[in-house]
Amino acid sequence: MRITSAEHLTQLQKEYQKEAAKFPRKILVCLGPGCLAAGSDRIYDAFLNHIAQRNIKGITVEAVKKTGCHGLCTQGPLVTIEPDGLFYTRIQAKGVPEIIEKTLEKNEVITKLLYSTPGKSQKIEKWADIPFYSHQMRIGLRNVGQIDPENIKDYVAVGGYQALAKALTMTPEQVISEVKTSGLRGRGGAGFPTGKKWETCRKVDSDIRYVICNGDEGDPGAFMDRCIMEGDPHSVLEGMIICAHAVGSISGYIYVREEYPLAILNLQKAIEAAREFGLLGKNILGSGLNFDIKISRGGGAFVCGESSALMRSVAGEVGEPRAKYIRSVIKGLHDKPTVLNNVESFATVPVIINEGGKKFASIGTPRSTGTKAFSLAGKINNTGLIEVPMGISLREIIFDIGGGIPDGRKFKAVQTGGPSGGCLPESKLDLPVDFDSLTEAGSMMGSGGMIIMDDRTCMVDVAKYFLGFLVEESCGKCVPCREGLYQLHALCVRITEGKGEPGDLELMEKLSKYIQLGSLCGLGQSGPNPFMSTLEHFREEYEAHINHKKCPAGVCRALIKYEIIDACTGCLACIPVCPVGAITGEKKKKHFINQAICDQCGSCYAVCQFDAIEVK
Amino acid sequence: MVTITINGKAVQANEGEMLLAAIRRQGIDTPALCHHDAIEPCGSCRLCMVEITKKEWEGWTRSVTSCLYPVEPGLIVSTHTPQLLELRKTILELYLARSSQSEVIQKMAEDYGITHSSFPVIPDGDDCIMCYACTRICEELGCFAISAVDRGHDKKVSGPLRQPPPDCIGCLSCAHICPTGFIKWQDLDSTRTIWERQFELLSCRTCGKRTITRDFAEYLMKKRNLPAAYFELCDDCKRTETAKTMGKIVVAAQEVLK
Amino acid sequence: MKYRFIVDPVLCTGCRTCELACAFSHARNLKQGRSRIYPLTHEKDKYVPVVCLQCDDAACVKSCMFDALRRNEETGAIDLDVARCVKCMACIAACPFGCALVDEVHNEIVKCDLCKGDPACAHFCPSKALRYTKIAVR
Structure with a gap:
C-alpha cells in the first residue's frame, strides 16, 4: 500500500489508533x-x-x-x-x-x-515513579520501548512520519532554518551544529548529494544508537528523509556495524516497510521527493566512526581517514557533498520539525540545546540507557538517575566520551553536562557512553585499558597514532608492572602533546586523552606506582599482594579456588598464602565471605 | 598565481599546488618520507607538518601536513617553529624505535640531533615505516596488487590475505619508491623474485641482456597499446639497429639523389 | 612555428663532439654526466648520431604509467620529471630506438631534453649534422 498524501497519512494514523484501541x-x-x-x-x-x-x-x-x-x-x-504503567x-x-x-x-x-x-x-x-525514569526527558528515545520496532503501523499510530509530511509542505530553506533555530548539535560527539551542516551541503553546487547516518557506535560501554536503531528505526529513517528534502539528496546510507545484527535486521525491515508505504523511493507522499536508503554494514572498526574513514568504507575502500582540509560536507562520499549525522541526531529531527525549533532550544543550555542519551555502565546501580536534558549535572545522572555506586563503595571517577574522552573525578561532579563544559574539563561529550568507577579502580589501569583499545583500533595510517599510542601504552604497561622510572611521566606528557598535535584524524588527536585526564586528576596515583611501587587501588597485579588476616575462620573455601595452589591451611585454623607462588589472581579474595583476605 | 608568505617571505605559488611544493621551491628543507610526486599525497609520515595562519584568523594557528594542504591566497606559513621541530624530533624518535636499523631514518634523525630514541626499541620492528608509497604507486599503476592489511601496529603491506599478490607484474615500482629500501627483490638469471613471486625476465634477442618482466611488458602492450616488437631488444641493441636503419635510408636517399 | 631538432647523418663526420658536449652540458657537481647521444657507425666511416627523436606519438610517453614523461611545448622535447620517475624501466624497454637511458652513476633514468631549448650538441657540432631550427609544424 502506498501513502499518497499527507491527508492519507493522517487518515491511516487514525485507523491504526483505532485498531490499537481494541486492545486497551x-x-x-x-x-x-x-x-x-x-x-x-x-x-x-x-x-x-x-x-x-x-x-x-x-x-x-x-x-x-x-x-x-x-x-x-x-x-x-x-x-x-x-496503560497501568x-x-x-x-x-x-x-x-x-x-x-x-x-x-x-x-x-x-x-x-x-x-x-x-x-x-x-x-x-x-509504576515505572513513572522510579527515580531512574522520573528524572529523564525522552526526545530521541521517545518511542524506544513503547512501540514494536518491526511494525510500521505502530510508528504511524504514535504520529510517525507526520513531521515528514509537515517538512514536505515547507521549503528546504525553512526546514534548515527550523533545525538551525533548534540549536541541535551533532550527537555523535563533536557537536557540530546540524543546521549549519545541512545549509553548507545545500549550498554546494553538485548534481548529487548524499545523506549518511552514522550508526558505527564503537565506544566500549555505549549502546544508545544501537537501542534507537533496534527499538525505533523509523524515527531514524524519518529524520534522514527530512534531511534529504532539506539538502536535496536522492540517496542515503545507514552505516551500521556488523556487531549489531538486530539493528541491521530491524532497519532493513523498516526500510522495506517504508518503501511499501511510499515513504521511501519515488515521489514520497506525493510531494515529488525521491529518496532511498541503503544499509552499509561496517566491519566493526572503531576508526570507521570517523567521518572520512566511514565514507571510504561506504564506498568500499579500506576504512582509513584522510586529511580533511576540504570538509566532507563539501567533498565527502564519492567526492560529492555529504551530510553525515549520528543516529540520535536524525532521530531527534522529527521532533524538532513537529514541535518547532524554538521549543527544542528552550530545553538544555543555550549553547547545548535539547536532550542527550547516555548509556550508564560500570560501577553503578542502575546500568542502562537514559536521556536527560543538557546541562544536568553529572551528580544528578550518577546518583539520582543511576542510583549511586553499588555495595556502598565510594565514587572515584566517571569516564565520558568513550576511549578518546577523559575521566572526571568527584570534584567535577557538579559540572553541567554539555558539549563545552566537558571539553573544558578535559573530557568530552562523545557519543554518550558513561563508565562509572568506584574506589577499587586503578586509574593507571584504566588509562592502560583505553590506550590498549586505541592501539588495537588505530588504523595505522599515520605515525603519531600508530607508533605514538603504542609507545604510550607500552610505558603505561611498564608503570603498572612496577617497572616505571622517574621521568616516565614527563616523557609520556611530551609524547601525548605531539600525538595530539601531529595525528591525522580525531582518533589520534584525542588518543592520549585517557592518559592526560587521569594524569591531571590522579597524578598521585601514577607517582605511587612509579616511586613507591604501590597500586593504591589494589588492582595492578605486579604491585600488590594478598594476605590472610586474623578474621580468617578457617573455612577452607579459598584453598580449592587457588589456581596455583598457593594457599595452605587446616579447618578452623587461619590459612596462609605462600607469596612465592601466589600470582595475585584475586580468586581467593573474591571467594572469601569473611573479608579475611586483604590487598596490600 | 597565488601569493603566500613562507617564513616571513612573500612568495608566489601555483594555483592548486600543495604547500610542500611551494616550500621546497624556496629551497627550504622540509623533511618528508611518504611524499613522492608520482603518487597522491596521503599525509602518513607527518614530518612535513607546518604551521599556518592568516591575518584574519587573529593569531589562531593550525598545524597541517604541507603535502596535503593546497595553497590559499594570504596564507602565512612557518616551517620551523620550535613546536614543529619538537614534533619532528618526537616523530623521528618514534621511527627510530621501530626502524632502528634503517640508515635513512638514522640519517634523518641525526640531522635533527637525535642519535637514539627515548622510547623502548620495538623488538620485532622492521624498516617498513608504513608510508604507503608502495601501495599508492601500485594503485597509480593500476594493478592494486599490494595493499596495507590488518590495522594499527600490526599493519603490514602485503598481497591480499597475506598471500603473494596474484596481480603483481614484477615492475619493481614499489621497491624503487620505498624510502627505506625495505622491499626486497632479486634478479637471478632470467627470474625476478619479489613479494614471494617469481617472474620471467625478457632477454634481448641479440645480446641476451635482461630487460623487464614478461608480465610488465604484456601489461604495457595491453594498457598502452604498444607493439610486442618494441620489447624484443635491449636499449643498446635498439640503438645499433637504429643506426643501421637510418644509415640504410641515408644511403638509399643518396642513391636516389644521384 | 616550432623548433625541431634535425639529425643529418650525411654531414656527420663521427667526431664525437656532440657526445662530449652532451656529457658536459649535463654535468653534475663538476663531473660529466651520461651522454644522451651516440654517434654510431653503421658502415666503415659512415656515422649516424643516434639520439632521441622526440617522437610525436612517443612510445616512452605511452609506456610511462606515472606521467613522468611529458612534452615540453616550449622546446618540443619530451622531458622527464625526475621527481615523478620511479625507475620502473618501462620507457627503456618500450623506446624502439633505444634512446631512453639509465644513468648508472646517479641511478636515474635520463633522456635527451634538448638542453631546455639550446641543445649543446647542435651548438658544438662542427659539421652542422645536428641542427635545432625553426620549422613550420602543422
Missing part, C-alpha cells in the same frame, strides 16, 4: 540488548503461548508487543503493562503464567517482581 491493555516485553541477553525472547514466546492457550477477556496475542530497550537494563528482563523486573519465563493469572486476570500486583531503589526496601509499582 498492552504487555510490552523489552527485547533490548540487555534483556535479550537475559532471555527476554523466551519470555515473549511464553506470553504468546500462554495467552493463546487461555481465554482471557480483553487480552489477545496482539496485545503482547516486543519493544526496544526500556532503559533499566540492570533489572532485566523487563515487562511493562500499559506497571513495571516488572527480573522476570523469568517460568514466571509468565503467574503474571497472566494474577496481574492480567485478577488485576493483582506481584510484589516480588517490583522494582525497589537500591538499599531501600520500598517497592515501586
Whole structure:
C-alpha cells in the first residue's frame, strides 16, 4: 500500500489508533540488548503461548508487543503493562503464567517482581515513579520501548512520519532554518551544529548529494544508537528523509556495524516497510521527493566512526581517514557533498520539525540545546540507557538517575566520551553536562557512553585499558597514532608492572602533546586523552606506582599482594579456588598464602565471605 | 598565481599546488618520507607538518601536513617553529624505535640531533615505516596488487590475505619508491623474485641482456597499446639497429639523389 | 612555428663532439654526466648520431604509467620529471630506438631534453649534422 498524501497519512494514523484501541491493555516485553541477553525472547514466546492457550477477556496475542530497550537494563528482563504503567523486573519465563493469572486476570500486583531503589526496601509499582525514569526527558528515545520496532503501523499510530509530511509542505530553506533555530548539535560527539551542516551541503553546487547516518557506535560501554536503531528505526529513517528534502539528496546510507545484527535486521525491515508505504523511493507522499536508503554494514572498526574513514568504507575502500582540509560536507562520499549525522541526531529531527525549533532550544543550555542519551555502565546501580536534558549535572545522572555506586563503595571517577574522552573525578561532579563544559574539563561529550568507577579502580589501569583499545583500533595510517599510542601504552604497561622510572611521566606528557598535535584524524588527536585526564586528576596515583611501587587501588597485579588476616575462620573455601595452589591451611585454623607462588589472581579474595583476605 | 608568505617571505605559488611544493621551491628543507610526486599525497609520515595562519584568523594557528594542504591566497606559513621541530624530533624518535636499523631514518634523525630514541626499541620492528608509497604507486599503476592489511601496529603491506599478490607484474615500482629500501627483490638469471613471486625476465634477442618482466611488458602492450616488437631488444641493441636503419635510408636517399 | 631538432647523418663526420658536449652540458657537481647521444657507425666511416627523436606519438610517453614523461611545448622535447620517475624501466624497454637511458652513476633514468631549448650538441657540432631550427609544424 502506498501513502499518497499527507491527508492519507493522517487518515491511516487514525485507523491504526483505532485498531490499537481494541486492545486497551498492552504487555510490552523489552527485547533490548540487555534483556535479550537475559532471555527476554523466551519470555515473549511464553506470553504468546500462554495467552493463546487461555481465554482471557480483553487480552489477545496482539496485545503482547516486543519493544526496544526500556532503559533499566540492570533489572532485566523487563515487562511493562500499559496503560497501568506497571513495571516488572527480573522476570523469568517460568514466571509468565503467574503474571497472566494474577496481574492480567485478577488485576493483582506481584510484589516480588517490583522494582525497589537500591538499599531501600520500598517497592515501586509504576515505572513513572522510579527515580531512574522520573528524572529523564525522552526526545530521541521517545518511542524506544513503547512501540514494536518491526511494525510500521505502530510508528504511524504514535504520529510517525507526520513531521515528514509537515517538512514536505515547507521549503528546504525553512526546514534548515527550523533545525538551525533548534540549536541541535551533532550527537555523535563533536557537536557540530546540524543546521549549519545541512545549509553548507545545500549550498554546494553538485548534481548529487548524499545523506549518511552514522550508526558505527564503537565506544566500549555505549549502546544508545544501537537501542534507537533496534527499538525505533523509523524515527531514524524519518529524520534522514527530512534531511534529504532539506539538502536535496536522492540517496542515503545507514552505516551500521556488523556487531549489531538486530539493528541491521530491524532497519532493513523498516526500510522495506517504508518503501511499501511510499515513504521511501519515488515521489514520497506525493510531494515529488525521491529518496532511498541503503544499509552499509561496517566491519566493526572503531576508526570507521570517523567521518572520512566511514565514507571510504561506504564506498568500499579500506576504512582509513584522510586529511580533511576540504570538509566532507563539501567533498565527502564519492567526492560529492555529504551530510553525515549520528543516529540520535536524525532521530531527534522529527521532533524538532513537529514541535518547532524554538521549543527544542528552550530545553538544555543555550549553547547545548535539547536532550542527550547516555548509556550508564560500570560501577553503578542502575546500568542502562537514559536521556536527560543538557546541562544536568553529572551528580544528578550518577546518583539520582543511576542510583549511586553499588555495595556502598565510594565514587572515584566517571569516564565520558568513550576511549578518546577523559575521566572526571568527584570534584567535577557538579559540572553541567554539555558539549563545552566537558571539553573544558578535559573530557568530552562523545557519543554518550558513561563508565562509572568506584574506589577499587586503578586509574593507571584504566588509562592502560583505553590506550590498549586505541592501539588495537588505530588504523595505522599515520605515525603519531600508530607508533605514538603504542609507545604510550607500552610505558603505561611498564608503570603498572612496577617497572616505571622517574621521568616516565614527563616523557609520556611530551609524547601525548605531539600525538595530539601531529595525528591525522580525531582518533589520534584525542588518543592520549585517557592518559592526560587521569594524569591531571590522579597524578598521585601514577607517582605511587612509579616511586613507591604501590597500586593504591589494589588492582595492578605486579604491585600488590594478598594476605590472610586474623578474621580468617578457617573455612577452607579459598584453598580449592587457588589456581596455583598457593594457599595452605587446616579447618578452623587461619590459612596462609605462600607469596612465592601466589600470582595475585584475586580468586581467593573474591571467594572469601569473611573479608579475611586483604590487598596490600 | 597565488601569493603566500613562507617564513616571513612573500612568495608566489601555483594555483592548486600543495604547500610542500611551494616550500621546497624556496629551497627550504622540509623533511618528508611518504611524499613522492608520482603518487597522491596521503599525509602518513607527518614530518612535513607546518604551521599556518592568516591575518584574519587573529593569531589562531593550525598545524597541517604541507603535502596535503593546497595553497590559499594570504596564507602565512612557518616551517620551523620550535613546536614543529619538537614534533619532528618526537616523530623521528618514534621511527627510530621501530626502524632502528634503517640508515635513512638514522640519517634523518641525526640531522635533527637525535642519535637514539627515548622510547623502548620495538623488538620485532622492521624498516617498513608504513608510508604507503608502495601501495599508492601500485594503485597509480593500476594493478592494486599490494595493499596495507590488518590495522594499527600490526599493519603490514602485503598481497591480499597475506598471500603473494596474484596481480603483481614484477615492475619493481614499489621497491624503487620505498624510502627505506625495505622491499626486497632479486634478479637471478632470467627470474625476478619479489613479494614471494617469481617472474620471467625478457632477454634481448641479440645480446641476451635482461630487460623487464614478461608480465610488465604484456601489461604495457595491453594498457598502452604498444607493439610486442618494441620489447624484443635491449636499449643498446635498439640503438645499433637504429643506426643501421637510418644509415640504410641515408644511403638509399643518396642513391636516389644521384 | 616550432623548433625541431634535425639529425643529418650525411654531414656527420663521427667526431664525437656532440657526445662530449652532451656529457658536459649535463654535468653534475663538476663531473660529466651520461651522454644522451651516440654517434654510431653503421658502415666503415659512415656515422649516424643516434639520439632521441622526440617522437610525436612517443612510445616512452605511452609506456610511462606515472606521467613522468611529458612534452615540453616550449622546446618540443619530451622531458622527464625526475621527481615523478620511479625507475620502473618501462620507457627503456618500450623506446624502439633505444634512446631512453639509465644513468648508472646517479641511478636515474635520463633522456635527451634538448638542453631546455639550446641543445649543446647542435651548438658544438662542427659539421652542422645536428641542427635545432625553426620549422613550420602543422
